[in-house]
Amino acid sequence: MxxxxxxxxxxxxxxxxxxxxxxxxxxxxxxxxxxxxxxxxxxxxxxxxxxxxLSLAEIKPITAGASKGGLSIGGLGKNTEAANHPLVRQHYPLLSQAILAGASGQIRNMATNGGNLLQRTRCPYFYEVSMPCNKRAPGSGCGALEGINRLHAIFGWSEKCVAVYPSDMAIALAALDAVVRVRTASGQERSIPFADFHRLPGNTPEQDTNLAHGELITAIDLPQNRFADRSYYLKVRDRASYAFALLSVAAALEVSETGNRIVQARIAMGGVAHKPWRALTAEKMLIGQEATPANFKRAADAEMAAAQPLEHNKFKVELGNRSIVLALQMALNGGKA
CATH class of the missing domain: 3.30.43.10 (Uridine Diphospho-n-acetylenolpyruvylglucosamine Reductase, domain 2)
Known part of the structure; x- marks a missing residue:
């Protein structure tokens, strides 16, 4: 060091x-x-x-502004506190599930909510300083592009970088349309919709987020929603614990009281891109449709049709298809098989 x-x-x-x-x-x-x-x-x-x-750990209801009726989670609160807070468990169980799926209890006791969003990729070429990596050393090349890329991206990658983003918590936050609040170096406050917080690699894979240097995450705001009874976080990994996702799906549904029609759908995927990947094609196809396995399958097929797998991760296309269907079915059943 x-x-x-x-x-x-x-x-x-x-x-x-x-x-x-x-x-x-x-x-x-x-x-x-x-x-x-x-x-x-x-x-x-x-x-x-x-x-x-710094006093930035409080979890509290939002009583004013665009997210009124939602919940604010302090940027310096611990992951354990967020996962187990009664208001999170009651109104945003998807977030609780995702946090508890990540890391170990000891790490969750240390890791902060804001820091969780800023995790860097676990790509082995990024960690091995003797290998080329544009994310670590811009201009040096991407070792994974023609190397061993089983764990890497199938959506949104570029010739500069095929790494994936590792957080579980962030996948749920993407599905829940969270907003990240930050303090700028000049003392101003600004809000970043979660979809705009992380970046795809493009020509600048060294830039993981749209934060400017010196900006501090003060809170994460969750808007009010109707997904609490029908949401589920599915994590597929090589071993049962303490492993990053090969692929994950955060799914949430709002279904009409009569007719079993889907009013709203949210699907976000992990382990497939440089940022949390919103399955917008699948979401759009589901709106107004009956919540059935056949419709879940059609939506999953449409989403995964745009995948661009690498040499060693073609399995992620079928895995993603099946995982979307399973996560939606589990969400529909309130987390029960």
Whole structure:
């Protein structure tokens, strides 16, 4: 690990200003990803600004604004607290399921909600500093493109990068149309719709999000919805625990009280793209249709038709198709098989 300076921020203003003046400084919260990357010499910050003492952990109902009636989750709250909070479990069980599907209890006790969104890819070419990786070293090439790419993207990839985004929590937040609230280095507040928070690789795969340097995630807002009774998070992985998703699906449905017609559908996928992937084609096809396995299958077929698999991950197309259908059926049944 390379030398760095360490300071502890007293308030959000001091935190953002400390980063704004140093392009190689980083915020330190739970550190469950950043410290590992520093040990592997992937991340090389010259300064760490500890933000763990900032008062940004509260979970509370939203009483005003565009998300009135929803729930605000503090950016520095722990993943464990978010997953087990009564209001999250009651009104947003999809989020609780997704958080609990990720990592171990010990890591969830340390990891913060804002930090979870900023996780970097687990692509082995990114972690191995002797290999080319445009995300780690722009311009060096993408080792996975012609290498071993079983775990990599089937949607939205570019010649510069085929890595996938690792968070489980973020897949649920994408399906729930969350909004990320941030504080800028100048002290202003801005809101970023979740669909615009993470980026596809394009020509700049080193940029994971649309945050500017020095911006601090203060909260994640969840709008009110009618998905609590019909939502499900499905995670497919190589082993039963402590593994990142080969592919995951967050599914939520609102169904009419009579006629079994789908009023709203939300589907987001993990393990398939550089960012949480909203299955917008499938969602659109389901609106107004009966909630049946046949219609779920047609929607899944339409979504996966646009997939562009690599040499070693063609299995993800069929896996994605089956997973969408299963997640929707589980959601329809209230999480029961």
């Amino acid at each position: 390379r030398p760095f300076t360490y300071t502890r921020a007293k308030d959000p203003a001091a935190a953002t200003q400390a980063l704004a003046g140093n392009p190689t400084a980083r915020f330190l919260a739970g550190g469950t990803n950043l410290i590992d990357l520093m040990k592997e010499d992937v991340e090389r910050p010259t300064a760490l600004v500890d933000i763990t003492n």
